[in-house]
Each structure stands twice: as structure tokens, then as C-alpha cells.
Amino acid sequence: MSRRKPEPVQVVKQRRDAALRALVEGVPYIGFLGIEFDRRGDELTAVLPFDDKLIGNPMLPALHGGVTAAFLEVAAIVELGWSMLWEDIEAGRIELGQADEVLLPRLPKTIDFSVDYLRSGLPRDAYARARVNRSGRRYASVHVEAWQDNRSRLFAQATGHFLMPALDNG
Amino acid sequence: MTESGGVSMSHEDAAKLDLARRFIEAIPHSHALGMHLDMIGGGRAVISMPWDERLVGDPRTGVIHGGAVSALMDTCCGAAVMSHPDAPAGTATIDLRIDYMRTATPRQRITARAEVYHITRSVAFLRATAHDEEEGLPVATATGAFTVERLEGAAK
Numbered sequence: 001m002s003r004r005k006p007e008p009v010q011v012v013k014q015r016r017d018a019a020l021r022a023l024v025e026g027v028p029y030i031g032f033l034g035i036e037f038d039r040r041g042d043e044l045t046a047v048l049p050f051d052d053k054l055i056g057n058p059m060l061p062a063l064h065g066g067v068t069a070a071f072l073e074v075a076a077i078v079e080l081g082w083s084m085l086w087e088d089i090e091a092g093r094i095e096l097g098q099a100d101e102v103l104l105p106r107l108p109k110t111i112d113f114s115v116d117y118l119r120s121g122l123p124r125d126a127y128a129r130a131r132v133n134r135s136g137r138r139y140a141s142v143h144v145e146a147w148q149d150n151r152s153r154l155f156a157q158a159t160g161h162f163l164m165p166a167l168d169n170g
Numbered sequence: 171m172t173e174s175g176g177v178s179m180s181h182e183d184a185a186k187l188d189l190a191r192r193f194i195e196a197i198p199h200s201h202a203l204g205m206h207l208d209m210i211g212g213g214r215a216v217i218s219m220p221w222d223e224r225l226v227g228d229p230r231t232g233v234i235h236g237g238a239v240s241a242l243m244d245t246c247c248g249a250a251v252m253s254h255p256d257a258p259a260g261t262a263t264i265d266l267r268i269d270y271m272r273t274a275t276p277r278q279r280i281t282a283r284a285e286v287y288h289i290t291r292s293v294a295f296l297r298a299t300a301h302d303e304e305e306g307l308p309v310a311t312a313t314g315a316f317t318v319e320r321l322e323g324a325a326k
Contacts, residue, residue, distance in 0.1 A: 029235035032224040053202040056245075064199035065248070065263040066241025073237045107228060110236045114267035 019089045020044075023081050027074075027107075033067065035074050042086055046075035046128040055123065063121025068146065072128055072158040073113050076142040079130035080108050080162055106165035108140060113160040121155050124148050138164055183211070190249070200245050203238060207249065213286035213294075215249035217242060221277045232276035236310075239280065240268055243298050243312045246282035251294045251316045254286050260319035261294065267313050274309040278302035284312075292318050 016039065024030055024037055033054070038045040048054070048071045056064025088094050128146040135141075140162045147154050191207040194200055194217065203225070209216040219242055227235025244266055251261040274280055284298035294316045299308040 026229050027235070028224050028226040028229065029238060033237075053198050055198040056200075058196065058198065064197070064241060064244070065266070066237075066244040067199055069240035069244060069266065069268075070235070070237025073240065074235075106230070109273075110270050112267065112269045113236065113240065114265065115240075115263075116265050117263045120262060 015092070015094065016089055019085055019094050020082065023078060023085065029070075030074055030078075033070060033074070035071060037078060042082075044075075044079055044082055044129070046071065046078065046130075048126040048128075050124050050126075057120075060120060061123050063123070063126065065115075065117060068117065068121050068126075068156045069113070069115045069158070071126060072115060072130075072144045072146055072156060073110060073160065075128040075146070076113075076130045076144045076158070076160050077107060077110070077162070079144075080132055080135070080140055080142055083132050083135065084108075084164075108162035108164050111139070111161040111163055113158060115156060115158040117156050119153075119155045122148055126155070127151075136164070140164055186211070190253070194245065194249060197245070199241065203241060205242065205245060208281070210249055210253045213250055213254035213289070214284065215246050215253060216281060216283050217246040217249060218279055218281040220279050221274075226276075231273070233273045234276070234280065236268070236270055239270075239274070239282075239300055239310050240266070242280060242282045243268060243284070243300060243310070244314075246284040247296045247298055247312070247314050247316060250284040250286050250296060250298075251289075251318070254289055254294065256289055256318070258294070258318040259321040260317075262317045262319070264293070264315040264317055268310050269312070270310050271308055274300075274302045275304065278304075280309065289318065291320075294318050 034049055036047045054063055054067045055061050126148050130142050130144040133141045142160050144158045145154050146156045190210045194207045203219050205217050205219045207217050225234050225238040282300045286294050288295040296314045298312040300310045301308050
């Protein structure tokens with residue numbers, strides 16, 4: 001019985017990172033807010049480095065509620081787009097240098113997004129992780145949690161529903 | 171004389187609007203998004219922002235990211251709470267749900283309108299809509315609950 005030799009780890013990592021970059025770097029608004037993504041295997045953590053322009057209440061100061069909502073929505077959409085791509089990335093159907101925005105499928109569209117503000121966002125970096133709870137051919141449901149200093153003390157959470165891009169125009 | 175929604179305002183109202191406008195535009199993130207307060211008072215607010223390339227969520231179509239619309243709706247709801255006659259000393263979002271009805275047309279200004287439809291001693295309930303430059307079906311609608319902060323020492 002012959003098993004295929006595993007690919008060198010850096011080839012696998014490069015392919016995954018290239019796909020993630022293509023997914024994130026094509027979106028101007030993600031760059032405007034300064035959101036970055038940290039990847040461990042298939043697990044993504046969205047990182048929002050603190051910046052003065054993210055402040056909503058200069059007295060406290062606190063993160064703008066709209067920034068929090070936007071951060072969670074970006075984390076949810078990227079997680080969903082990433083989970084749609086994952087099999088293609090692993091199967092090597094997305095080649096290095098080829099993973100630019102033109103070849104990526106369209107991003108899911110938000111149907112609704114509901115944010116639960118648990119405590120005010122401090123003027124520090126924030127982190128978020130999203131979980132795709134349901135992903136069908138047309139609709140997906142995603143839950144996101146965001147925290148700052150302590151992983152167990154969430155400052156916001158959200159649930160969103162998304163319309164999946166049609167397969168035939170991908 | 172300032173005009174808002176086709177209704178001419180008294181000098182006093184215009185001064186109030188000017189003060190509120192400076193307050194909103196001093197919020198760093200609202201300023202970064204180019205938000206402009208068009209009307210405020212009686213638990214209602216209208217805030218608009220221009221289309222901007224930096225806010226695009228889908229580079230293939232130029233459609234603005236939902237998150238930017240959320241930021242506009244959140245600011246507008248907060249402003250509406252602050253303008254309520256019960257005069258809360260401050261407010262914070264408890265929850266905000268946004269329904270995206272259709273894609274906003276690229277390069278058009280987005281205008282949010284929010285109103286407090288009920289307020290208790292501790293909570294304000296809001297409804298809001300967002301339109302691009304076309305009337306009719308909104309780009310998005312929102313419902314939210316906001317805290318009503320009272321000044322310490324105020325009657326309970």
C-alpha cells in the first residue's frame with residue numbers, strides 16, 4: 001500500500017496564508033479599521049489593534065459601538081468565506097500565486113446581524129473568533145465572540161445570518 | 171437660517187443643532203467616517219455619511235461594508251436617545267439588530283433616521299432606517315435597546 005508523501009509544511013502554510021491574504025486584503029474596509037487575522041491551522045482569530053480613530057466616547061474613552069459591530073461582522077464574514085475555501089485550499093485546488101481576488105468566490109452577503117454589547121470596549125486591542133453554526137447551500141448562521149484582556153470576559157457577541165454566494169457565478 | 175426636512179427652525183433650535191453637530195463630529199470614529207448630523211431633537215436624529223472608497227466591503231461592486239452602515243445606525247440611535255425630552259445624561263448600546271434589505275448603491279450618500287419609540291427609567295427602545303439617495307425601500311432597518319444613564323443624585 002503506497003501512501004502519498006505529505007507535503008512540506010511550508011508549502012501547506014504558504015498556500016493557506018496566501019488564500020487568507022486574498023480573502024482579507026481585497027476588502028478596503030478591513031484595511032480601514034486595521035483588522036488583521038491570526039491563523040492557527042484552520043482556526044482564525046480576528047485582531048483589532050487599538051487606534052484613536054476607533055473611539056466612540058472620548059470621555060471614557062471607549063471603542064465606538066459601531067466599530068465593535070463592524071469588527072464582529074468582518075470576523076463573521078471572513079470566517080464564513082474561509083470555511084467555504086478550506087477544502088479547496090487543502091485539496092490544492094487553490095495554487096500559490098493564483099489565490100488573488102479574481103479567482104476567489106464571491107463573499108457571503110449579510111442578511112441580518114444582531115450585536116449584544118456586554119461591556120464597553122476599552123481603548124486596547126480586541127480579538128474575535130467566529131463559529132459557523134450552520135452552513136447550507138443558500139443560508140448560513142454564524143456566531144461571533146469578542147474579548148480584550150480576558151478570553152472569558154467577552155465585551156460583545158453577535159449572531160448573523162448570511163446569504164451564500166451562488167455557485168454558478170463563483 | 172438652517173433648513174432641515176423642509177421645516178425652518180428657530181434661532182434657538184439652530185443653535186442646539188449646531189452644538190449637537192459639533193458634539194457628534196468630535197467623536198473620533200464618527201469624524202473618520204465623515205458623519206454629518208442633519209437633524210436632532212425630541213428623541214429623533216438624522217445622520218448621514220458620504221460613500222467612501224475606504225469603506226467598501228466588496229471590491230468587485232464598490233458596495234459599502236455592512237459594518238460601516240452599522241456604525242452609522244449605532245451613532246444615529248445614540249444621538250436620538252440623547253435628544254429625548256427625558257434628557258438622559260448618557261447612553262450606551264445594549265443591543266442592536268440590523269436587517270439588510272438591499273445593497274446600497276455605490277457612490278451614494280447614506281442617511282440614517284432613528285427614533286426612540288419607547289423609553290423607561292433605564293432603557294430606550296429604538297427603530298432606525300438607512301437609505302441611500304433613493305427613497306422607498308431602505309438599504310437597512312435596525313432595532314435597538316440603549317441604556318438610559320441618569321445623573322447621580324437625580325430623582326429616582
